[in-house]
Amino acid sequence: MDGQAEARRWWGGALDVEGLALGSVAAVATALNDFTESPGRFGTAPALTAAAFDSFGHLRIDGRKLQGFAPLSGFKQTADGWIRIHANYPHHERRLLQALNAQSAADVDAALRSLPALVAEELIQSHGGVAAAVRTRAAWLGSALGQAAARGPWVELTTAAGDPLRNLASVPRWLNDGAVGGAADGGLAGGGSLLGAGAPASNTVRARELPLAGIRVLDLTRVIAGPVATRVLAALGADVLRLDPPALPEMVEAFADTGFDKRSAEADLADATTSARVRELLASADVVVAGYRGGALERFGLSPETLLADRPGLAVVTLNGWGHTGPWREVRGFDSIVQAAAGIADVYGTDPESDQAGPNPGSTWRPGALPVQALDHATGYGCAAAAVTLLGNRRSTGAGGVARLSLARTAEELWSLPSIDDEVLEVASPLRSRLDSSFGALEFVEPPLVDSGAQVRHRHAPPPYGSSALAWA
Numbered sequence: 001m002d003g004q005a006e007a008r009r010w011w012g013g014a015l016d017v018e019g020l021a022l023g024s025v026a027a028v029a030t031a032l033n034d035f036t037e038s039p040g041r042f043g044t045a046p047a048l049t050a051a052a053f054d055s056f057g058h059l060r061i062d063g064r065k066l067q068g069f070a071p072l073s074g075f076k077q078t079a080d081g082w083i084r085i086h087a088n089y090p091h092h093e094r095r096l097l098q099a100l101n102a103q104s105a106a107d108v109d110a111a112l113r114s115l116p117a118l119v120a121e122e123l124i125q126s127h128g129g130v131a132a133a134v135r136t137r138a139a140w141l142g143s144a145l146g147q148a149a150a151r152g153p154w155v156e157l158t159t160a161a162g163d164p165l166r167n168l169a170s171v172p173r174w175l176n177d178g179a180v181g182g183a184a185d186g187g188l189a190g191g192g193s194l195l196g197a198g199a200p201a202s203n204t205v206r207a208r209e210l211p212l213a214g215i216r217v218l219d220l221t222r223v224i225a226g227p228v229a230t231r232v233l234a235a236l237g238a239d240v241l242r243l244d245p246p247a248l249p250e251m252v253e254a255f256a257d258t259g260f261d262k263r264s265a266e267a268d269l270a271d272a273t274t275s276a277r278v279r280e281l282l283a284s285a286d287v288v289v290a291g292y293r294g295g296a297l298e299r300f301g302l303s304p305e306t307l308l309a310d311r312p313g314l315a316v317v318t319l320n321g322w323g324h325t326g327p328w329r330e331v332r333g334f335d336s337i338v339q340a341a342a343g344i345a346d347v348y349g350t351d352p353e354s355d356q357a358g359p360n361p362g363s364t365w366r367p368g369a370l371p372v373q374a375l376d377h378a379t380g381y382g383c384a385a386a387a388v389t390l391l392g393n394r395r396s397t398g399a400g401g402v403a404r405l406s407l408a409r410t411a412e413e414l415w416s417l418p419s420i421d422d423e424v425l426e427v428a429s430p431l432r433s434r435l436d437s438s439f440g441a442l443e444f445v446e447p448p449l450v451d452s453g454a455q456v457r458h459r460h461a462p463p464p465y466g467s468s469a470l471a472w473a
């Protein structure tokens with residue numbers, strides 16, 4: 001392994017985001033090693049993990065780099081501090097404008113400057129929009145919200161009856177368990193195993209050796225975190241069928257980034273015939289990954305409890321924004337919004353004109369963000385590790401179970417990592433693979449896992465949105 005593969009810090013910054021990234025991918029590798037009863041078969045390497053955690057940033061569609069955030073999304077000043085708002089989805093933008101009685105971005109700015117951050121947060125959330133006040137770490141930990149988010153393990157695993165199952169360890173533990181760095185020979189640093197940007201499209205893979213071949217995954221997730229989980233399950237050979245509501249179209253580019261190796265169907269769960277068809281699919285499913293707002297799928301009979309009552313062997317993985325017990329358990333949450341609330345935006349804040357930390361009245365300080373959407377990706381890999389762990393548990397006990405994760409709990413895992421002062425080293429620029437798709441020619445980075453020395457690779461481009469039959473492959 002060369003020096004680049006050994007880098008431990010490549011983004012730098014106040015928190016050990018690299019540790020979160022490596023530890024969460026190592027959790028998947030370790031779960032796979034257990035599942036396949038092949039110690040050391042799966043691992044990750046820093047350059048692979050660094051690239052995968054910025055898969056959207058590396059994605060090119062017909063050579064074009066993609067735009068991450070809508071113009072209205074971002075940090076805004078309030079009467080007493082800062083708030084972060086999210087308006088990438090048209091329905092969230094509409095609700096934001098309604099909440100603030102605004103018609104334009106200038107109206108939004110003016111309205112927010114007239115309100116205290118916590119008042120604006122409450123107003124926007126109560127209209128179904130997405131926002132969180134920028135809090136200090138102390139303010140977050142001192143609130144009922146922060147305390148609820150921090151409760152319990154990173155990945156909470158329970159039986160159908162709600163009894164604790166063997167818990168997945170914490171990110172710091174995975175980081176040190178040997179799955180990082182040791183298996184990188186076929187990774188980027190080892191060279192030769194990836195297609196270069198100019199290489200032909202076919203990604204030939206030994207399908208029968210894929211560890212999750214034959215596993216059926218119903219994917220009820222959107223945007224990044226959940227779809228990252230199911231993207232890696234699909235790359236590992238699972239038959240992943242993603243369902244989306246016809247009334248809430250997905251953002252095309254996020255879908256393209258996370259749709260590799262999956263199939264995609266639109267399915268209105270409120271429609272009786274469609275819902276009955278989905279029940280038939282569930283009768284032979286192995287895994288359900290649910291990533292809607294807390295409680296949103298319950299009215300369709302898709303709560304973990306109901307799913308497990310109908311099919312006791314199922315692995316149900318559920319993620320939300322703010323945790324499964326606190327006052328915000330049903331509130332919408334995106335990575336950037338959780339960063340704002342959980343004290344991350346505050347410690348990443350900068351003032352170009354002053355060395356003093358934190359906001360001062362009239363200063364040019366503004367909050368900042370993690371270098372990548374690490375809460376999304378780490379939560380996604382945690383969900384994948386949980387699914388594989390539950391499948392392994394089912395094999396030995398016959399019983400399914402539930403895994404619960406949240407973006408906010410993952411933020412606590414990031415905070416729990418000790419600060420490290422290793423030198424910040426550049427990791428190798430990832431080689432991009434290429435596949436043609438209905439979205440255009442895709443250049444993309446491969447999954448961050450190494451299987452027996454060779455990087456796990458995507459076999460199929462994302463399908464056209466909603467193009468698949470409501471059936472297992």
Ligand SMILES: CC(C)(COP(=O)(O)OP(=O)(O)OC[C@H]1O[C@@H](n2cnc3c(N)ncnc32)[C@H](O)[C@@H]1OP(=O)(O)O)[C@@H](O)C(=O)NCCC(=O)NCCSC(=O)C(=O)O
Pocket residue numbers: 089130222223224225226243244245246248267268269270291292293294295296297319320321331332333334335336373376407
């Ligand atoms: C991602 C979201 C913020 C998106 O918010 P919304 O678009 O407003 O979606 P909601 O979850 O509120 O769900 C909207 C409604 O769709 C309904 N729904 C869902 N699926 C279906 C189907 N198949 N058919 C019919 N209706 C459906 C669901 O019951 C809700 O109904 P009603 O109850 O009637 O409204 C939220 O889903 C969420 O908080 N998810 C959990 C955390 C998460 O994954 N965050 C994003 C990570 S990516 C990220 O951070 C980033 O990109 O940045």
